[in-house]
Amino acid sequence: xxxxxxxxxxxxxxxxxxxxxxxxxxxxxxxxxxxxxxxxxxxxxxxxxxxxxxxxxxxxxxxxxxxxxxxxxxxxxxxxxxxxxxxxxxxxxxxxxxxxxxxxxxxxxxxxxxxxxxxxxxxxxxxxxxxxxxxxxxxxxxxxxxxxxxxxxxxxxxxxxxxxxxxxxxxxxxxxxxxxxxxxxxxxxxxxxxxxxxxxxxxxxxxxxxxxxxxxxxxxxxxxxxxxxxxxxxxxxxxxxxxxxxxxxxxxxxxxxxxxxxxxxxxxxxxxxxxxxxxxxxxxxxxxxxxxxxxxxxxxxxxxxxxxxxxxxxxxxxxxxxxxxxxxxxxxxxxxxxxxxxxxxxxxxxxxxxxxxxxxxxxxxxxxxxxxxxxxxxxxxxxxxxxxxxxxxxxxxxxxxxxxxxxxxxxxxxxxxxxxxxxxxxxxxxxxxxxxxxxxxxxxxxxxxxxxxxxxxxxxxxxxxxxxxxxxxxxxxxxxxxxxxxxxxxxxxxxxxxxxxxxxxxxxxxxxxxxxxxxxxxxxxxxxxxxxxxxxxxxxxxxxxxxxxxxxxxxxxxxxxxxxxxxxxxxxxxxxxxxxxxxxxxxxxxxxxxxxxxxxxxxxxxxxxxxxxxxxxxxxxxxxxxxxxxxxxxxxxxxxxxxxxxxxxxxxxxxxxxxxxxxxxxxxxxxxxxxxxxxxxxxxxxxxxxxxxxxxxxxxxxxxxxxxxxxxxxxxxxxx
Ligand code: MN
Numbered sequence: 001x002x003x004x005x006x007x008x009x010x011x012x013x014x015x016x017x018x019x020x021x022x023x024x025x026x027x028x029x030x031x032x033x034x035x036x037x038x039x040x041x042x043x044x045x046x047x048x049x050x051x052x053x054x055x056x057x058x059x060x061x062x063x064x065x066x067x068x069x070x071x072x073x074x075x076x077x078x079x080x081x082x083x084x085x086x087x088x089x090x091x092x093x094x095x096x097x098x099x100x101x102x103x104x105x106x107x108x109x110x111x112x113x114x115x116x117x118x119x120x121x122x123x124x125x126x127x128x129x130x131x132x133x134x135x136x137x138x139x140x141x142x143x144x145x146x147x148x149x150x151x152x153x154x155x156x157x158x159x160x161x162x163x164x165x166x167x168x169x170x171x172x173x174x175x176x177x178x179x180x181x182x183x184x185x186x187x188x189x190x191x192x193x194x195x196x197x198x199x200x201x202x203x204x205x206x207x208x209x210x211x212x213x214x215x216x217x218x219x220x221x222x223x224x225x226x227x228x229x230x231x232x233x234x235x236x237x238x239x240x241x242x243x244x245x246x247x248x249x250x251x252x253x254x255x256x257x258x259x260x261x262x263x264x265x266x267x268x269x270x271x272x273x274x275x276x277x278x279x280x281x282x283x284x285x286x287x288x289x290x291x292x293x294x295x296x297x298x299x300x301x302x303x304x305x306x307x308x309x310x311x312x313x314x315x316x317x318x319x320x321x322x323x324x325x326x327x328x329x330x331x332x333x334x335x336x337x338x339x340x341x342x343x344x345x346x347x348x349x350x351x352x353x354x355x356x357x358x359x360x361x362x363x364x365x366x367x368x369x370x371x372x373x374x375x376x377x378x379x380x381x382x383x384x385x386x387x388x389x390x391x392x393x394x395x396x397x398x399x400x401x402x403x404x405x406x407x408x409x410x411x412x413x414x415x416x417x418x419x420x421x422x423x424x425x426x427x428x429x430x431x432x433x434x435x436x437x438x439x440x441x442x443x444x445x446x447x448x449x450x451x452x453x454x455x456x457x458x459x460x461x462x463x464x465x466x467x468x469x470x471x472x473x474x475x476x477x478x479x480x481x482x483x484x485x486x487x488x489x490x491x492x493x494x495x496x497x498x499x500x501x502x503x504x505x506x507x508x509x510x511x512x513x514x515x516x517x518x519x520x521x522x523x524x525x526x527x528x529x530x531x532x533x534x535x536x537x538x539x540x541x542x543x544x545x546x547x548x549x550x551x552x553x554x555x556x557x558x559x560x561x562x563x564x565x566x567x568x569x570x571x572x573x574x575x576x577x578x579x580x581x582x583x584x585x586x587x588x589x590x591x592x593x594x595x596x597x598x599x600x601x602x603x604x605x606x607x608x609x610x611x612x613x614x615x616x617x618x619x620x621x622x623x624x625x626x627x628x629x630x631x632x633x634x635x636x637x638x639x640x641x642x643x644x645x646x647x648x649x650x651x652x653x654x655x656x657x658x659x660x661x662x663x664x665x666x667x668x669x670x671x672x673x674x675x676x677x678x679x680x681x682x683x684x685x686x687x688x689x690x691x692x693x694x695x696x697x698x699x700x701x702x703x704x705x706x707x708x709x710x711x712x713x714x715x716x717x718x719x720x
Contacts, residue, residue, distance in 0.1 A: 001047055002054045010057040011066055019063045022089070023053075026067035029088065033078040040149040048142060049073060055138035059176070065131045068096040072135050075101045099132035100139070106439060107394075108162045115396055116165040122388035122396065122438060123170060133170065140167045141179055144186040160190035178333055184242035192245075199241050199248075202255050207238060212317060213262055219314040220264060220281075220321075227280050233267040259288070259310055260320035267329045271296060274323045278307050281321060285311040288318065296324070304332055390441040399436065402461045406432045409444045410465035417468055419446035433459040451476070478522070485521030488603060491628075492531035500538070508537040527608045585609050590720050591616035592646050596697035601630035617720065634696075643693040645674060646700055650707065651685050651714035658712035659688075665710055666692055669703035685714055 002010075004027050011018045030049050037045035053069030067089060074080040075097055086094035108119055123133070144163055150156050164187040171180035189196045207213055213236035224232045239247075239261055247258060255261075268274055274296065291310035299305045306324040313319040324332070386398050389408060399407055405423030409416045423430055424443040436442065452469045460466050493500060505517065512529060514520050523529035535542050585601075591613040593599045598614040602622060609630060612619055622628060652658045666673055675691035694700045707716050 001043075002050055004050065007050060007054055007057060007066075010054065011063075014057075014060045015063075018066075022063055023066055023070070026070040026089065026093075030070045030074060033074040033080045035078075037077065039146070040151070041146060042149075045073075045077075048146075051142045051145075052135065052138045055141055055179075056134065059134065059138075061131070061134065064093050064096060065135060067093050068100065068131065068135050069138060071097050072100045072139060076104050096129060096132055096135070099129060100135050102439075103132065103136050104139075108166060116169075119166050119388075119396060120170055122386075122398075123166060130174070133174070134176075137167060137171050137176065137179055137183075141183060144183060147186065147190065156190050160187040163187040164191065181240040181243070185240050188242040188245065195245060196241055199244050199255070203238055203241065203244065203261065206255075206261060212236075212315065213238075215315060216262075216264060216313055216317065216319060220266070223280070223284055224266070224277065229268065229273060229277060229280075231269065232273075232277065234264060235267075236262050236264045238262050259318035263320040263322055265329070266321060266323045267326055268323070269326060271325060274307055274325060277323050278309065281311065281323075282309070285313060287311050291320075296328070304328075306332065387436050388438050389436050390439070392441065392443050397442075400461055403436050404433050404459055404461065405430065405436065405442055405444065406456060407460050407462045407465045408436065408442045409446075410460070410462065410468050412444070414468040416444055416446060417465060418452055418472055419448055419450045421445050421447040421450045432456070481522040481525040482518055484603070484609075485523070485525035488524050489521065489531050489534070491603070496535065498535065498539075498542075504538045505534075508534050511537050525608070585611060588612040588616060588618065590618045591718075592644065594644050594646060594694060594697040594700050595634045597634075599632050599634065601632045603628045603630060643672070643695060645691050646694055647689065647691050647719040648704070648716055649679075649719040650688050650690065650716050652688060653712040653714060654682070654684050654686055655712060661710050661712050662688075662707065665706045666703055669699075669706045671699070671703045689719055 004024075007027075008020055008023060011023065012020075027050075031046050034045040034049070039045055039048055049070045049072060052072060053066050056065050056069045071085060071089070071093070075082060075085070082094055082098050085097055103123065106119075106123070123136075140163060143159070147156055147159065150159070163183050168180050168183040168187065171177075171183060185196075217234050217236050221232070221234050224230075224234070239258075244255070244258065244261065247253065248255065266274075266277055268277060288310040291308070293308040295304060295306045295308065305328040306322045308320065308322050310318065310320050387401050387403055388396055388398050390396060391412065397408060397411055399411060405425065406417065406420055409420040409423070420432065422445040423432055423434070424445070425434060425436070425440050427441075427443075452472045454473060456469050457466055457473075460469065502517075505520075508514070508520070509516070512520075512523070512533070514523065520529060520534070524531065585608060586604075587593055588610050593611050593613045599611050600614055600619070601609040601611050602619075604610055611632060650662065652662060663673060672693040673690055674693055677689045678686055679689050680687040692700075692703065694703060704716050707713050
């Protein structure tokens with residue numbers, strides 16, 4: 001168990017200018033915060049943060065990391081808040097503690113291998129600062145070292161599996177080999193205790209019985225001295241138990257068949273000596289062909305450098321020899337953190353040099369020729385573009401940043417997307433356009449009556465969702481166009497009393513370049529073609545007989561080129577349920593329907609559909625033609641920027657400032673006056689007719705209520 005002053009000494013040993021006061025403050029803060037809390041072992045809780053800080057000091061990390069090691073459980077396990085830590089230790093440390101706390105809250109569920117990879121990605125995405133990850137790894141390492149105190153064997157197993165699936169590969173990814181190996185062995189011992197004991201026993205026997213390691217080390221040392229490499233440092237080290245097990249399983253070997261159970265490391269000061277020693281060793285012992293690897297001129301993607309060779313050793317033993325420089329050796333032990341160390345001693349600790357190794361690590365991860373490794377490594381960077389969320393069953397789904405519940409629904413299945421009616425994030429109902437955050441649990445509520453809306457395309461971010469919505473809308477649109485176009489043409493022909501045979505249509509198809517009758521229906525529904533054009537093409541004399549030719553042509557021109565004054569056309573994406581976009585829609589200028597108001601559609605032969613309010617007086621004249629009526633509703637997902645013009649008639653008191661009060665009231669209601677006429681003046685009142693831009697019926701009603709509250713306003717009514 002490490003003591004506080006020992007931690008300080010350890011930090012000082014590699015960073016003499018460390019901020020002792022700050023580390024002391026973090027120690028005292030953590031001690032107070034954890035108070036009488038105990039570990040599962042019964043020891044004071046404080047031992048844990050102290051040990052975690054000590055592991056971080058072994059990695060030779062900066063003051064902030066050491067402090068975060070001491071503070072890492074205060075927000076999670078005590079009453080301490082982020083703000084308190086920020087006030088005392090500053091934003092940097094507070095953010096790091098916050099990051100560790102967030103990682104601690106992830107609930108792992110590693111039932112599948114591909115899920116484990118996603119969890120690792122999420123872990124990295126959430127780490128943001130690599131120091132958060134380092135603290136979390138140190139935390140896990142100490143917890144694994146003290147795992148025997150956890151009473152529940154279920155929990156021990158779960159933690160061990162999590163460690164081997166998530167934490168050990170992450171440690172490996174950033175070059176923390178020693179931590180990775182220790183995490184693996186500690187986990188393996190829990191997950192497969194029998195195998196662990198068996199290999200452990202064989203390994204002990206192997207090393208003890210032969211006293212092999214010492215004998216070979218001595219022999220090598222003598223030879224090196226004889227050849228002038230007095231300074232070479234030699235160490236024999238056995239492979240870890242888990243790596244032996246993995247190799248036996250992977251290569252289907254017995255323990256006795258393994259050649260590299262013990263690796264001898266030769267460390268020299270310079271690269272040139274490394275190659276000289278390699279040559280010397282190869283002349284002394286028989287090399288095993290195909291086992292030489294030069295990672296000095298070809299470093300591994302994570303920065304590891306060394307020469308590796310396998311030989312038949314001095315006692316007929318098969319052995320692996322690794323030759324490298326002191327710096328390379330540091331890298332192999334503590335990974336990328338070593339780069340920082342060397343950078344500092346070289347450059348004299350310039351501003352920002354502290355984090356040079358972080359940048360260096362990212363560089364290294366990005367510079368590799370092995371495409372598979374490269375992909376694996378670049379994922380690190382790409383995670384920042386991802387957000388990781390959970391299904392209700394706990395499966396992890398990866399989506400691009402900015403994704404919505406709707407993207408999630410389409411990711412699960414296109415049918416789930418199409419029928420998506422509502423969504424819950426962490427149990428709370430949210431809009432379909434809400435943004436997802438890492439770790440959210442998403443619940444999609446489907447309804448078989450639900451259909452994709454064109455508005456959905458505007459806020460989904462995945463290509464998959466957008467493509468599925470487009471596909472659905474296109475097929476739906478086509479069906480609707482055919483139905484409507486056929487309806488419109490049939491009604492026109494019936495009215496004119498014309499019977500058409502298919503053969504009659506050929507000139508019409510040719511003249512308008514149509515593939516078939518369906519194309520004609522679609523054209524009619526979209527307002528691109530008119531039944532009259534069909535009739536005048538098929539029966540050139542038809543209108544001549546009915547009227548004089550000039551009048552007929554005029555009518556044709558009128559219906560194709562201009563529209564009656566009474567109607568204005570609006571963009572079709574306003575979103576009306578009951579129709580799909582592409583169908584020619586007009587809004588009756590007689591009543592200027594507002595979103596939210598009850599509406600009906602009237603099929604106009606040759607001109608698509610006109611939308612009226614249900615209150616519109618003009619509908620009276622159509623009451624005897626129910627077959628032209630379409631039932632319509634406003635789509636709920638109306639975009640907020642769109643405005644509609646509504647015409648109102650107002651009686652104002654004839655007094656000074658009345659008109660100004662009126663326009664101020666409209667302005668205060670966020671309406672916009674686009675036109676204003678004074679229709680009639682009298683001695684005490686005058687009447688104005690004005691066009692106001694509003695968003696929808698609610699907005700309109702709010703403005704009207706504001707107007708009615710004015711003392712100068714006698715009456716307000718919707719004008720036609
Ligand atoms: Mn902890």
